Amino acid sequence: MNVARLFAVDAAQAARVLSELREATLAGQRARIAPRPVIEQSWGRMLRSGVDPDHDFRSRPLSLDEVRHRREESPLRHILPVLREGLLSVADVAQHIMVVADAEGRVLWREGSPPVLRKADSLGFMVGADWREDVVGTNGVGTPAVVRRPVQVFAAEHFVRSHASWTCTGAPITDPRDGRLIGVVDVSGPLETMHPATLAWVDSVAKLAEAHLRELHLASLERLRTMAAPVLARLEGRALVVDRDGWAAAVTGMPYVRRVTLPKSLTPGYRWLPSLGSCAVEPLAGGWLLRAAEEEPPAGTTRIVLDLRRPVRSSVTVAATAGSWSRELSPRHAELLYLLAEHRSGRGAAGLAEDLFGDPSRTVTVRAEMSRIRRYLGDLLQHRPYRFCEDVEVEVLLPGDPCDLLPQSTAPAVARRRAAAAD
Structure with a gap:
């Protein structure tokens, strides 16, 4: 009608x-x-x-x-x-x-x-x-x-x-x-x-x-880039300047990085960041100067917690020996990470497309979303097939009522899990 x-x-x-x-x-x-x-x-x-x-x-x-x-x-x-x-x-x-x-x-x-x-x-x-x-x-x-x-x-x-x-x-x-x-x-x-x-x-x-x-965002990055240029020119080694949300304005000594995942409460000092490792963090007007440190972060077990307990605002938290960080997930990224947690041995692009859309041919969409996820999870997420690293602990926090799992999701695989819980 x-x-x-x-x-x-x-x-x-x-x-x-x-x-x-x-x-x-x-x-x-x-x-x-x-x-x-x-x-x-x-x-x-x-x-x-x-x-x-x-x-x-x-x-x-x-x-x-x-x-x-x-x-x-x-x-x-x-x-x-x-x-x-x-x-x-x-x-x-x-x-x-x-x-x-x-x-x-x-x-x-x-x-x-x-x-x-x-x-x-x-x-x-x-x-x-x-x-x-x-x-x-x-x-x-x-x-x-x-x-x-x-x-x-x-x-x-x-x-x-x-x-x-x-x-x-x-x-x-x-x-x-x-x-x-x-x-x-x-x-x-x-x-x-x-x-x-x-x-x-x-x-x-x-x-x-x-x-x-x-x-507005591009204009703010350009202002930050202009201010950061003389700062980076005096530095040796790998460094980049990012805005308060982690978007890169300028880099030196390393390939261009579009965005760096920053913890919500980043403070100056010696910090560990998921895509850069150990860094010296210094404040700049409107952003941060991140200088990669020479030494590697201490070895230890990395733990990923996928929090799906709320109807909206799902999140992922990564905790390692050198520090931890969290990120709010879009509905699509919450679906994909949940499916990968369910398939620890891995899931190919066609399988994820079938899970999400009921159509295994929609691999282009899946690959694009997985590429975005890997920008903040980095090497913790592998591909061919897509999967979490074997040495990473993964915990999924589910809602009290399984029928409330990702309630906005229309993905067939998620819908089947909700239906199975209701039976």
């Missing part, structure tokens, strides 16, 4: 069709038509997680101080002018509002038509509100954050009944450096103001915002 086209022709009829479809689905009955796949999958997540479709649950909003703190810390603040310029003027005229939420689904900014803002207040759609999918059901903020692509939610496609008079269109905003989700931009309004082109419009502006973030 082409919902956008149906709404463009007859919005009232479309709303009735979706309402009937939703009621039939919740009652466990077979409807005349099927929901759109993205909506059907979201409804399935809601039913499994126990979201009540008949009661509008609202968690306590953030305090004004906490909202202010998150705004100051969020990279979204850098792209707010781009979002306003691309969305706000049209949204206001069309009686919509623009909402910007962080990666945790918390609304940080909300602007637009005053009457629509008041209506949003009645839904609890206000600054500081928690709009995650598993809190308020299928919606234009939480659902795009889960599926990591733009989503338009029409009328009764909202899982919670009280939201059925509302239409939301949201697009995720990711950090162009590493693909990490940093937030969602959403355009919402009353059902009668819906336009079928809104999805493409919001998606385009979100991509413009990501491009702006990329430009």
Whole structure:
């Protein structure tokens, strides 16, 4: 069913069709038509997680101080002018509002038509509100954050009944450096103001915002490179200058390294880094000078801990004799490392493609993702086949309920493991 086209022709009829479809689905009955796949999958997540479709649950909003703190810390603040310029003027005229939420689904900014803002207040759609999918059901903020692509939610496609008079269109905003989700931009309004082109419009502006973030990052690296050049010119041996997130601005005495994985709380001194080994770490304005030490780190057992206990924000921690570091994982990297932990003897690209997509021919995608993983795990991860090193201890921390294993994952291998746990 082409919902956008149906709404463009007859919005009232479309709303009735979706309402009937939703009621039939919740009652466990077979409807005349099927929901759109993205909506059907979201409804399935809601039913499994126990979201009540008949009661509008609202968690306590953030305090004004906490909202202010998150705004100051969020990279979204850098792209707010781009979002306003691309969305706000049209949204206001069309009686919509623009909402910007962080990666945790918390609304940080909300602007637009005053009457629509008041209506949003009645839904609890206000600054500081928690709009995650598993809190308020299928919606234009939480659902795009889960599926990591733009989503338009029409009328009764909202899982919670009280939201059925509302239409939301949201697009995720990711950090162009590493693909990490940093937030969602959403355009919402009353059902009668819906336009079928809104999805493409919001998606385009979100991509413009990501491009702006990329430009800002390149400019900051160029500033750091200019400052670091005379410093490196005086040094002998291997050294590089990186920004606070580990992105390389300049190197000397060694091949170019795009990025170095840094611990969250890096401090000056003698440190061990996964891709460089023992280093002397010195602070620079806007970054770090890393000078490779001559001696090797002490020998010892290396341990990898893959933490999958939380529905989002899976992480990997590497602990060695000389130090330890952690990294938050994207959903795809969490899936791949979990599968490799399950197959300690190794898994080829075709096997991983079958596990992830049900299609062994999608090896190019697998190899690209594994290449990205090896940038931070380095020699701890081997290939042909892909596997953890034999002398590395690997521990996987699973959620208390095995059915909650990587709940956002649609990978067949992960789905089979969840299904086996449910039986």
